[in-house]
Amino acid sequence: MTDINNKTAVITGGGTGIGRGLALALAREGTTVAIADIMIANAQQVADEINGSGGRALALHCDVCDRASIRAMKQAVNTELGEVQLLFANAGATSFDPLVEMTDDDVDWIVQVNLMGVMNTIRAFLPDMIAAGIGHITATASMAGLLPGWVPQHVVYSAAKMGIIGLMMNRAMEINAHGIHTTTYCPGGVKSGMKERNGLYRPPQFGGPQPQAAVQVPEKSFKDNPLKFYTPEGVAPMVLAAVRNNRPFVFDHAEQRQAFRDTYSSVIEACFDDIERYEQEQGRPPLAED
Numbered sequence: 001m002t003d004i005n006n007k008t009a010v011i012t013g014g015g016t017g018i019g020r021g022l023a024l025a026l027a028r029e030g031t032t033v034a035i036a037d038i039m040i041a042n043a044q045q046v047a048d049e050i051n052g053s054g055g056r057a058l059a060l061h062c063d064v065c066d067r068a069s070i071r072a073m074k075q076a077v078n079t080e081l082g083e084v085q086l087l088f089a090n091a092g093a094t095s096f097d098p099l100v101e102m103t104d105d106d107v108d109w110i111v112q113v114n115l116m117g118v119m120n121t122i123r124a125f126l127p128d129m130i131a132a133g134i135g136h137i138t139a140t141a142s143m144a145g146l147l148p149g150w151v152p153q154h155v156v157y158s159a160a161k162m163g164i165i166g167l168m169m170n171r172a173m174e175i176n177a178h179g180i181h182t183t184t185y186c187p188g189g190v191k192s193g194m195k196e197r198n199g200l201y202r203p204p205q206f207g208g209p210q211p212q213a214a215v216q217v218p219e220k221s222f223k224d225n226p227l228k229f230y231t232p233e234g235v236a237p238m239v240l241a242a243v244r245n246n247r248p249f250v251f252d253h254a255e256q257r258q259a260f261r262d263t264y265s266s267v268i269e270a271c272f273d274d275i276e277r278y279e280q281e282q283g284r285p286p287l288a289e290d
Contacts, residue, residue, distance in 0.1 A: 013091030015042025017192030021232030027055035036062035064117030089118040090140040109206035114160035135180040143188035181246040188253035189227035
């Protein structure tokens with residue numbers, strides 16, 4: 001079990017959406033919360049809400065695409081709040097553009113904020129957790145990463161989110177011996193506001209904020225996969241329950257089990273059937289010599 005009460009947590013992308021929902025839920029548990037966001041005004045609003053309700057929160061600017069920005073944020077957290085036991089690498093951005101229509105900046109931004117942002121954030125905080133022998137790291141991936149063939153025109157986003165899943169599963173093998181646990185959250189439909197505000201979060205190195213902030217989602221993306229969207233406040237307790245119980249994954253839509261079966265049970269099992277038949281008919285390839 002991971003104890004949340006009276007701990008210190010950092011949440012990247014904590015100024016809006018899922019990050020905000022997590023911050024408010026953690027504060028209700030007695031957790032001191034550092035809210036890191038590329039838009040400091042949003043982070044400050046959440047911190048003011050928590051502090052005004054009797055909790056303790058700190059708002060900090062952070063661009064997770066910039067390692068120096070993460071290090072500066074960490075230093076401020078350590079100075080003001082002490083060591084961090086709970087890390088929520090949550091900052092992200094999305095895209096529904098066809099790959100061939102995306103610019104280099106488009107691609108680099110989505111990969112950097114979603115995948116490398118998680119990697120950079122974990123690398124900054126993990127050494128302290130290892131030294132202390134305690135900690136829990138939660139990363140926000142996506143059901144689009146677990147089921148990358150589910151939603152079309154989501155290529156770069158799906159690839160980055162699937163990368164988070166691989167990162168977290170392999171990282172768990174490294175750090176469990178140190179008393180640190182990991183949870184990967186795969187939202188399957190949360191009304192986070194990302195679609196409406198997405199372009200506002202774009203850092204200068206990738207072209208800066210875009211005049212068209214909202215993401216244009218093609219109708220075909222969801223016509224065959226209609227989603228039920230929950231609120232961030234509604235899913236936050238699900239995530240915290242998984243953290244308490246050290247679950248490696250947490251989902252928020254039970255009915256999406258069938259999509260998982262359709263993707264993996266049928267496709268992947270068929271691939272294993274194919275290779276078994278091949279081995280029976282052709283034999284196994286010769287083993288490489290040492």
